Amino acid sequence: MTHIHPLVLCGGSGTRLWPLSRAHQPKQFQPIDGAGTLTFFQNTIQRHRSQIFSDPIVCVNARHVETVGRQLREIQCKAHIITEPVTRNTGPAVLAASLYLLAAKPDAVLVVLPSDHVIQGELNRVIARMYRAALDGMIVTFGIHPTYAEKGYGYIMDGGEFNDYPGLHRVERFIEKPSVNVAQSLIDTGFAYWASGISMFRADKLVEEYRRHDPVTLEAVTCALALAAPLAGESGLRLEERFFAQAISQPTEMAVFEKCRDIALAPAAIEWDDVGGWTSIHSIGLKNESGNVTSGDVLLLDTRGSLVRGGDRLVAVVGMSDVVVVDTDDALLVTNRASAQDVKKLVEHLVSLKRREAESHRSQVTDWGGMKTLQAGVGFAMDLLTVDPGKQVTLTGEAGVSRVLVVIRGSVTLDGNQPLDQLTAGVSAMIDPATSATLFNNADSAAEIVEISCGMVIAGVVAPSLTQIATGCRMVGYA
Structure with a gap:
């Protein structure tokens, strides 16, 4: 049973959890219970670390690969990372992981796990019970007994139990996101389950089903994998973009499961929530x-009856009921629980206004330390960089943008205009336009540097290195 390979999917933007979740720091990489706790992604990884599982495979968009690597190291977990150059829904990602395993382990069994769900209960026990069925060629989907009529979930209708596999049921049909009335009528039959997004199958079985039902995507993903490049500094690979973009963007359920004869349902008596909003x-x-x-x-x-999450400052709430208050370093959300799902509309409005708060947080955590926007305006930006001991960061220069670096704590070695300048607290250095600068911290304590950028204007505001790093639009190196 050690051939069970957890496949953790890190897609999704989590817009209903704004301002905690942003486009460049989505909910799966955010702490579940506030600062200092495990993220949704880390919690998913930890849940499936036992003797029945191999090292996980993580599928993630290219913009988040550094975040995945850092969060894996924080929990000391080795993993194989498959980087998607473009987003093509869950189907092509799951297929890529199956093909990746197929070459070395034809009988490998995968269990597909969304990284942004909260689960309590003995899910691994259910997975272990379904191993033989998956090994025999069944595609097992895991269903959750519904507790209310939710129109945002898919439903699986129970077709009766198999004789040969205790606890495994046939699938009568799939129903995708019905209305509340239809969902309630399904629940009233006693044979309906929420589709959890968790599934289990042999790698070669999924490839076979794609060959039968979606050969275009199979060819595209096969070529993207054949031309994949190894990841720098991580165990894994980056799929080739041109071919991967040709894959049909569909979830695995729609592309394969709903058309497959060997589909099965495993009811899981667990507490499950896909954390689709602040009410969850x-x-x-x-x-x-x-x-x-x-x-x-x-x-x-x-x-x-309220949810209140504080940040760096005191949040006080008086005389309120059923409200949601979420404070971050650059945005504050206040809503009632009944309207919490409309946060997605708010984010769409922020995007239309091209507000940075829809995309990224003011503060960022990186492999080399961290960064925070202190001030930005027409023609200038001021950022605070923290470089951890033994780390380095390269800030890429921009034509027409000059920068001044001021060390306010600790010391760093600067490789910029003049090679290997030593900067200590109170010492500054100017970086010429279009010149990159690398900061090395060889000391035993963290260094803090204020970077002031002046010059080239984009949409009225100078393009600061922090924004470049946060959005992934520029090359930033670290070691």
């Missing part, structure tokens, strides 16, 4: 006697 965070959170879920520096008075 409240429902799964640890509540006090007033029904409140809090994290961070929070003070509540005469407040009930």
Whole structure:
């Protein structure tokens, strides 16, 4: 059973969890219960670290590969990373992982795991029970007993139990996101399950089904894998973009599962939530006697049934009921729980206004330390860089943009205009336009540097190195 390979999918933008989740730092990489706790992604990895599982495979978009690598190292987990150059839904990603395993382990069994769900209960026990069925060529989908009529979920209808596989059921049909009334009527039959997005199968079985039902995607992903390049500094590869972009963008369920004869349902008696919004965070959170879920520096008075997440400052709420308050370093969300799903519309409006807050946080965590935007305006930007001991960061120069670096704590070696200048607290250096600069911290403590950029204007504001790093639009090196 050690041939079970967890395949963790890191797609999704999580717009309903703004301002915690942003386009460049989506919800799966955010802490579940506030600063200092495991992220959704890390929690998924940890859930499936046992003797029945091999090292995980992680499928992630190219913009998040450094985040995945860093968060894996934080929990000391080895993994194989498959980087998608463009987003093509779950189907091509799962197929790429299956082909990746197929060459070395034809009978390898994969269990597909979304990285942004919260699960409590013995899921691994159910997975272990379904191993023989998957090894025999069944595609097993895991269903959750519904507790209410949710129109945003897919449903699986139970077609009766198999005789040869205890606990495994036939699939009568799939129903994708019905109306509330239809969902309730399905639940009333007693044979409906929420589709959890978790599935299990042999690698060669999935490839066979793609060959039968979607040969175009199979050829595209096969070519993208054949021409894949190794990942620098990580164990894994980057799929070739031109061919991968030709894959049909469909979820695995639509591309294969709904058309497959060997599809099966494994009911899982677990607590499951796909955390689609702040109401879900409240429902799964640890509540006090007033029904409140809090994290961070929070003070509540005469407040009930609310979710309040503090950031770097005190958040006080008085005389409120059923509200959501989420404070981050650059945005504050206040809504009632009934309207929390409309946060997605708010994010769409922010995108239309080209607001940075829709894309990225003011503060970023990196492999080499961290960065924070202090101030930005027409023709200038000021960023705070923190370089950890033994780390380095390369800031790429821009034509027409000059920069001044001021060390405010610690010391760094600068390789820029003049090779290997030593900068200590209170010492500054000017970097010429279009010149890259590398900062080395060989000391035993972190160094903090203020970077002031002046010059070239993009949309009225100078393009700071922080924005370049956060959006992945420029090359930033580290070691």
